[in-house]
Amino acid sequence: MTSYSLLILAGEASGDYHAAAMLNELTRIEPGIRARGIGGDMLKQAGMELLFHYRDINTIGLNEGLARLRSIFHAYRTMKAELQQGSHDLFVPVDYPDVNLRLCRFAKEAQVPVCYYISPQVWAWRQGRMRKIARRVDRMMTIFPFEEAMYRVAGVTADFVGHTMVRDVPEHVDKAAIRRELGLDPDKYTVALVPGSRPAEIRRVLSHMCEAARLNASRFPETRFVLPLAGEHLRETVESLVARSGVPISVSSAGAARVMAACDSGLVTSGTATLQAALAGLPHAVVYVMDGFSWWLAVRIIKPLLMASDVHVAIANVLAIKEESSPHGPLQEMLAAGFHIPCQECGRPLFVPELLQDAVTPEELARWLERFRTEQALTEAMQRGFFRLRSMLASPDGTRTPARVVIETLRESRSQGPEKMKGPRAG
Numbered sequence: 001m002t003s004y005s006l007l008i009l010a011g012e013a014s015g016d017y018h019a020a021a022m023l024n025e026l027t028r029i030e031p032g033i034r035a036r037g038i039g040g041d042m043l044k045q046a047g048m049e050l051l052f053h054y055r056d057i058n059t060i061g062l063n064e065g066l067a068r069l070r071s072i073f074h075a076y077r078t079m080k081a082e083l084q085q086g087s088h089d090l091f092v093p094v095d096y097p098d099v100n101l102r103l104c105r106f107a108k109e110a111q112v113p114v115c116y117y118i119s120p121q122v123w124a125w126r127q128g129r130m131r132k133i134a135r136r137v138d139r140m141m142t143i144f145p146f147e148e149a150m151y152r153v154a155g156v157t158a159d160f161v162g163h164t165m166v167r168d169v170p171e172h173v174d175k176a177a178i179r180r181e182l183g184l185d186p187d188k189y190t191v192a193l194v195p196g197s198r199p200a201e202i203r204r205v206l207s208h209m210c211e212a213a214r215l216n217a218s219r220f221p222e223t224r225f226v227l228p229l230a231g232e233h234l235r236e237t238v239e240s241l242v243a244r245s246g247v248p249i250s251v252s253s254a255g256a257a258r259v260m261a262a263c264d265s266g267l268v269t270s271g272t273a274t275l276q277a278a279l280a281g282l283p284h285a286v287v288y289v290m291d292g293f294s295w296w297l298a299v300r301i302i303k304p305l306l307m308a309s310d311v312h313v314a315i316a317n318v319l320a321i322k323e324e325s326s327p328h329g330p331l332q333e334m335l336a337a338g339f340h341i342p343c344q345e346c347g348r349p350l351f352v353p354e355l356l357q358d359a360v361t362p363e364e365l366a367r368w369l370e371r372f373r374t375e376q377a378l379t380e381a382m383q384r385g386f387f388r389l390r391s392m393l394a395s396p397d398g399t400r401t402p403a404r405v406v407i408e409t410l411r412e413s414r415s416q417g418p419e420k421m422k423g424p425r426a427g
Helices: 015-027 042-046 064-069 068-085 097-109 130-136 143-151 164-168 175-181 199-219 232-245 256-261 274-279 292-306 317-321 330-336 362-374 375-394 402-416 420-424
Strands: 005-010 035-037 048-052 089-095 116-117 139-140 158-160 189-195 224-228 249-251 265-269 285-289 355-357
Touching: 005 015, 005 097, 005 232, 015 035, 015 042, 015 116, 015 164, 015 274, 035 042, 035 068, 042 048, 042 158, 048 068, 048 175, 064 317, 068 097, 089 402, 097 130, 116 402, 130 143, 130 420, 139 143, 139 402, 143 158, 158 232, 164 175, 164 274, 164 375, 164 402, 175 256, 189 199, 189 274, 199 232, 199 285, 224 256, 232 249, 256 274, 265 274, 265 362, 274 285, 274 317, 274 375, 285 362, 285 420, 330 375, 355 362, 362 375
Parallel strands: 005 035, 005 089, 035 048, 089 116, 116 139, 139 158, 189 224, 189 265, 224 249, 265 285, 285 355
Antiparallel strands: none
């Protein structure tokens, strides 16, 4: 039996989810494979030895980053040492580019091949990281189709491997059956409140969501509200905020995708959950709030100087804009149906509404919940766009999975020997 050793770094909940699906398939293909590194509960369940849990290093905003600097530095040094020991056959960084791209340099110096999963969003930056990636990464696995061509043009071996969620979030579901399974009334209009996976962002946004639910329930008293818990370590924070609001909200451990598939509309914090909502066909508004200083820095300094002008926080909007010229793209579906959802910053039409920072008020959130409930043409146009997004994200032939690419890379590396993989010195 072939024995391979992987070092994996998944620095947040979304990376943990994607990497765990990859590792589960890898162990079916190569039962002797071993993995260790940084991840979360899903990677641990998939068999990876955790050196650190991602929650020990995961931050959002400058203030939270400073508070956890010591833990982040310790984890970084540990991963660097793992690479320099030369005991791993492959380094698989998963998203999280600020740390992972630095570690890729040490991997190259130690002659450990790098197969990067979930491309850094180079398309969002005016002065992207493409040259650095080309020097440090042997193979890039992308989950968005337009990224593959970008990397290949830059000389990086790249594979569009499809999106894990397309396989995990079914296209057609029995909504009533899922509601009964989750203990929800199958006959009641049900709203999903999805406040994110980081304690800091939950504390910033959940109170607004709860108040919006209260306003919505005052107009539609029969409405039911459900909140999918992103992890048991968040239960105390979430239940405390929900209890304080006085709004009857069911907190579920069933998983965000399943909960959203059971609901009629929702409010979703920016991140992976926005794509889960789209694939579940859930009409929703995207909600995003940072701490005040980080928001000022992002809007006044980072975005004007470094980022592309047409960047948006909802993944569904990013994909829809890439398809903007298509007559059957998500944006065209909305515009053809007579709906112009403006970006609050630039005014351009969006596919799903983005409520950012000062626009995140209970009244505005409640207004969108009411629109989703009362404007059938709006929700139908949105759902047609969601169907188009699903087709964009599916692997072209269904066989080019992350696990298959990793196994191919491992076998090529072992057959060629370390000198073949060495390449130019990392910069």
